[in-house]
Amino acid sequence: MNNQTSGDSALQIMRTVPSLTIVVPCYNEAEVFIYCVDALNKIVTDLVLRKKIEKNSRILFVDDGSKDNTWLQITEAAKKLDYVQGLKLSRNRGHQTALIAGLSVVDTDVCISIDADLQDDIKCIEQMIDKYMLGNDIVYGVRNDRSKDSFFKRNTANIFYGSMSAMGVNQIENHADYRLLSKRALAALLEFKEQNLYIRGLIPLLGFNSDKVFYTREERVAGESKYPLKKMLGLAIEGVTSLTVTPLRLICALGFLTCFFSFLAIIYILVAKFTGQVIEGWTSVIISIFFLSGVQLLSLGVIGEYVGKIYLETKQRPKFFIDEQTTD
Structure with a gap:
C-alpha cells in the first residue's frame, strides 16, 4: 500500500538528514544480544559516516523484565558504544507494551522498531530511511517469502490475515513490527491510550503517507523464539478483539x-x-x-x-x- 500524493515532492525538498532511534524490545535475549548489538551498531555507524542519518542517532534496547543477564549486557554495551542506550521495565509486560515503552521516549526525527533476534533484514534500515526522505511517514517491513516457515505456520498465518481482512481489519499482510515511523506518525500513534495493544493493527489507522520494503526473514542467530504457539494465538485474539466487533x-x-x-x-x-x-x-x-x-x-x-x-x-x-x- 503506497499512499504517496503529489505533495511528496515538497516533503522531499523540505526534509533534511534525519536523526534515528532504533527501538529493540528484549526479553531473555542474552544469547543473541552480542550479535544484535554488533550488527545494529555497524549499521548505524555506517549510516552516520555516509551522512544518511545524524550523529545523535541511537539504538535503544528495552529490557522487558528479562530473567537472564540481558540488562547487564545492555548496560555494558551502553558504556562501551556511543550509540547504545538502555531502558529497563520494572517487570515483564509483553512485547507490544515493551515496544510502546521504547517508542514513548524517542525524541529523534524517525524511529525504527525491530526485534532482537536478527530475523528481520537489517539492510532494509537504509531503504526505510530512503523512503522516508521521499516523503513517507510510515515504512513497513514486509516479508515476501515464507518458504522457510513450517507448513502449519505458513497456512495458519494465511488464515489469520484472511480472517482479519474479512472482518474489516486493515493491516499489512506479512508485516510484524519491523517499521519506520516519522516523528509526527509516532506522535499520532502515542495518542492511542488503550491498554490492549495490537500495534501492527493501529499503524494503518494513522493514515499518513506510507510505503513498503520487502525482505526474506532469516532463522534466529541464537536463542529460542519468544513467540510459541500459545503467544501467537494470544496475539491473534488480541488483534481481533482490539480492532473489530x-x-x-x-x-x-x-x-x-x-x-x-x-x-x-x-x-x-x-x-x-x-x-x-x-x-x-x-x-x-x-x-x-x-x-x-x-x-x-x-x-x-x-x-x-x-x-x-x-x-x-x-x-x-x-x-x-x-x-x-x-x-x-
Missing part, C-alpha cells in the same frame, strides 16, 4: 440462525405429533442440548473477552513502569 455480530447472526432452525424444528414436531408420527427416543434431544450448550458457552466466551477488555480499559492503569535507564 465482528465476532459479536457473528454471535448475533448465529443466534438468529439458531432461532430460525429451532422454529422449523418446532413446526416439524407439532406436525409429527398431530399426525401420529412421533418417534420416541432421546438422541435428537441430547444432540440439540449439546449443540445449543456449546453455542451458548462459545458466545459467552467471546462476549466475556470484550467485557474483560472494557474492564481493563476503564481502570486506566499505567501500561508500564521504568525501573532503570542508562545515561548518555
